[in-house]
């Protein structure tokens with residue numbers, strides 16, 4: 332396996348990585364292949380499988396694109412791991428990644444844990460980065476990609492010939508909007524998506540506070556962006572709007588990337604990750620809340636949301652009911668389990 336280079340816009344991208352000593356630095360993803368005709372991974376039906384976990388916001392992005400593009404299981408099948416790690420947790424000597432169990436089996440390899448998937452591709456694979464999402468080729472038993480940004484691009488456009496007309500027509504990353512989507516990513520990825528992790532895993536209290544301030548500064552900016560986008564939509568007689576003001580009636584990759592971490596904010600990051608200056612539901616973020624609810628109410632998006640599971644996953648109960656407490660106290664009225 333070649334050494335991983337950072338994939339632009341996500342994990343390990345040097346332009347979006349924190350520079351401070353003691354800051355949480357996410358490594359580049361180890362598998363980065365495309366699905367392209369004439370290559371080792373051509374677009375073919377009954378060939379690809381997406382492993383996800385419902386707690387994970389990075390997986391949630393892929394799942395939403397899969398649903399919005401109406402990708403059938405016969406083109407990319409999907410399954411979830413169980414909501415806990417196998418054996419010892421992250422960082423332990425026998426760390427083996429996410430578990431599969433009777434309720435959440437691995438339908439492709441019948442693996443016990445995600446490490447087995449990585450070992451199937453590379454028998455000498457170690458114990459770092461046994462992460463989901465994983466886009467897996469059932470035919471060659473190789474991993475196509477374990478980078479959520481790349482998996483998002485693949486699902487958005489590399490399998491279009493195998494999709495129905497509506498799925499084919501939907502482009503969440505259209506050429507004219509790319510500069511705006513990429514620009515939004517430079518605000519939202521380091522300060523919100525990855526920003527919440529930078530708060531949780533900062534090594535020093537001062538750094539933690541600095542990272543926390545960054546999250547809330549970015550939330551204020553997102554609130555202002557959505558307010559402007561809504562005003563533009565109203566001026567043009569449109570009801571719908573997204574983070575990119577020019578995305579017309581539709582949503583774009585910018586919305587899909589922001590949604591998973593914002594829908595988890597009050598139930599997961601405010602509580603478990605101590606991004607706790609205020610909640611999104613505090614009254615300070617009416618436009619974020621309206622946009623969140625509208626995104627959530629899209630049937631394709633709603634079916635991908637298992638926020639109760641995410642809440643349980645982040646607020647690990649150590650016999651103290653922390654998960655249930657976070658769910659009861661902080662969830663929005665319209666948010667179902």
Ligand SMILES: N[C@@H](CCC(=O)N[C@@H](CS)C(=O)NCC(=O)O)C(=O)O
Pocket residue numbers: 341342359360361386387388389428459460461462463464477478479480
């Ligand atoms: N390289 C991945 C990282 C995704 C990630 O961090 N996934 C977490 C769950 S939220 C995970 O599976 N962690 C387990 C591990 O890294 O071994 C990406 O950016 O898409």
